[in-house]
Amino acid sequence: xxxxxxxxxxxxxxxxxxxxxxxxxxxxxxxxxxxxxxxxxxxxxxxxxxxxxxxxxxxxxxxxxxxxxxxxxxxxxxxxxxxxxxxxxxxxxxxxxxxxxxxx
Amino acid sequence: xxxxxxxxxxxxxxxxxxxxxxxxxxxxxxxxxxxxxxxxxxxxxxxxxxxxxxxxxxxxxxxxxxxxxxxxxxxxxxxxxxxxxxxxxxxxxxxxxxxxxxxxxxxxxxxxxxxxxxxxxxxxxxxxxxxxxxxxxxxxxxxxxxxxxxxxxxxxxxxxxxxxxxxxxxxxxxxxxxxxxxxxxxxxxxxxxxxxxxxxxxxxxxxxxxxxxxxxxxxxxxxxxxxxxxxxxxxxxxxxxxxxxxxxxxxxxxxxxxxxxxxxxxxxxxxxxxxxxxxxxxxxxxxxxxxxxxxxxxxxxxxxxxxxxxxxxxxxxxxxxxxxxxxx
Numbered sequence: 001x002x003x004x005x006x007x008x009x010x011x012x013x014x015x016x017x018x019x020x021x022x023x024x025x026x027x028x029x030x031x032x033x034x035x036x037x038x039x040x041x042x043x044x045x046x047x048x049x050x051x052x053x054x055x056x057x058x059x060x061x062x063x064x065x066x067x068x069x070x071x072x073x074x075x076x077x078x079x080x081x082x083x084x085x086x087x088x089x090x091x092x093x094x095x096x097x098x099x100x101x102x103x104x
Numbered sequence: 105x106x107x108x109x110x111x112x113x114x115x116x117x118x119x120x121x122x123x124x125x126x127x128x129x130x131x132x133x134x135x136x137x138x139x140x141x142x143x144x145x146x147x148x149x150x151x152x153x154x155x156x157x158x159x160x161x162x163x164x165x166x167x168x169x170x171x172x173x174x175x176x177x178x179x180x181x182x183x184x185x186x187x188x189x190x191x192x193x194x195x196x197x198x199x200x201x202x203x204x205x206x207x208x209x210x211x212x213x214x215x216x217x218x219x220x221x222x223x224x225x226x227x228x229x230x231x232x233x234x235x236x237x238x239x240x241x242x243x244x245x246x247x248x249x250x251x252x253x254x255x256x257x258x259x260x261x262x263x264x265x266x267x268x269x270x271x272x273x274x275x276x277x278x279x280x281x282x283x284x285x286x287x288x289x290x291x292x293x294x295x296x297x298x299x300x301x302x303x304x305x306x307x308x309x310x311x312x313x314x315x316x317x318x319x320x321x322x323x324x325x326x327x328x329x330x331x332x333x334x335x336x337x338x339x340x341x342x343x344x345x346x347x348x349x350x351x352x353x354x355x356x357x358x359x360x361x362x363x364x365x366x367x368x369x370x371x372x373x374x375x376x377x378x379x380x381x382x383x384x385x386x387x388x389x390x391x392x393x394x395x396x397x398x399x400x401x402x403x404x405x406x407x408x409x410x411x412x413x414x415x416x417x418x419x420x421x422x423x424x425x426x427x428x429x430x431x432x
Contacts, residue, residue, distance in 0.1 A: 040146060043146065043150055044185070047165070047183040099190050099191075102182075103176070103190060103191045104176070
C-alpha cells in the first residue's frame with residue numbers, strides 16, 4: 001500500500017510493520033523513476049508499507065531524518081530505522097533490502 | 105464575474121497548420137517489446153483480484169506463524185510469497201499443500217520449524233483478452249491491441265522527453281502559424297512588444313562574445329565551427345528580438361480567441377495570484393514593485409501565447425504517436 005505522509009501522519013504510518021519511506025521532490029527525475037519502481041513492487045509485496053514524503057512540502061520531516069539529497073530511502077521496521085540509502089535504487093536492490101529487513 | 109484580461113490584437117485569417125508535413129522531425133523508433141510485455145503484465149496484475157486460498161499453492165502469499173530454535177524462523181504473522189525464495193526456498197516448497205489453519209512441522213535450511221498457516225491470499229491475474237482489458241477502465245482502451253498501443257505511447261512520450269525533435273516540430277508550427285496567418289495588431293500592444301524586444305536586445309548584446317584580440321576571434325570561430333558544423337555568424341539581436349516578440353503577440357492574439365471559446369480567459373485576480381506565487385523569489389520587492397517588474401501586459405501575452413503553444417505541443421505529440429506507434 002502506498003501512503004503519502006505529512007508531519008502529522010508520518011509516525012503513525014511507519015510505526016507498525018515494515019515500511020519503505022521514499023523522500024522525494026516533484027522536480028527530481030530519478031525520484032520519478034524510483035516512484036515507478038515502488039509502484040511495481042507494491043503489486044508483488046502488498047504487505048510492505050510504502051510511505052512517500054515530499055520534502056518540499058514537508059521540510060521538517062526532511063530535517064528530522066537528515067535528508068540532504070533526493071531520492072533518499074529509509075527502511076523502517078516497527079518504527080525503527082534500519083538503513084538509509086541515498087540515491088536511486090533498482091528493483092533488485094530494494095527486494096534485497098526487503099529480504100534483509102522484513103524476513104530478518 | 106471577474107473581468108477578463110483582454111488583448112486588442114486579433115487574427116483576421118488563421119493558417120491551418122494541420123496540413124504541414126512534420127515527417128522530417130519524426131525520429132526513428134521501434135517499441136521495446138520486452139518492456140511492453142512487462143508493462144502490460146503489470147497493468148493486468150494491478151487490476152487483478154486477490155482471493156482466499158484453502159491450501160498453499162506456488163505464487164500464494166501465505167501468512168504464517170512459526171517457531172524454531174533458529175531465530176530466522178521465529179515469526180508471528182509473516183507473509184511468505186511461496187516459491188520466490190525471499191524467506192526460505194526450502195520452507196516455501198514444503199509449505200505447498202498445507203491447508204489454512206493447519207499446523208506444520210518441517211525441516212528447512214537445517215532447522216526444525218513448527219508453525220501454522222494463518223491465511224492464504226492468492227493473487228488472480230486476469231487473462232490477456234479483449235474482455236478483461238476492457239474491464240481495466242482505461243480511457244480509449246478496450247482491447248489487447250489498444251493496451252499495446254497505450255503502453256507503446258508511454259514509451260514514445262518518454263523518448264520524446266529525452267530528445268528535442270518534438271520541440272523542434274512545435275517551434276516550426278509556431279513560426280508557420282505566425283508567418284502564414286493574417287493579424288491586425290493593436291498599435292499600443294505592438295509598441296509594448298517592441299519595447300520588450302529592445303530590453304531583451306540590450307540583455308543579449310551585453311552577453312555577446314567580445315574578443316580582446318584578432319587571434320582570440322579566429323580561435324573561437326574555429327572551435328565554434330568544429331563543434332556546431334557551421335561557420336560562426338553574429339546574430340542581429342535587434343531584428344531577432346523584434347520578430348520574436350511580435351510573433352509572440354500574434355500567437356497570443358490567437359490564444360486569446362481560443363481562451364474566450366474555452367471560457368478560460370485570464371483575470372486580474374489570476375495575475376495577482378501569479379505575482380503572489382513568485383514573490384518568494386524576490387524577497388526585496390514589494391507587490392507593487394513586482395507588478396512593475398512583471399507587468400500585466402507581459403503576463404497576458406505569455407498566458408495566451410501558452411495556450412497556443414500547448415495546442416501545438418498536443419498536436420505534435422498526437423501526430424508523432426500516430427506515425428511512430430505500430431499498434432496505432
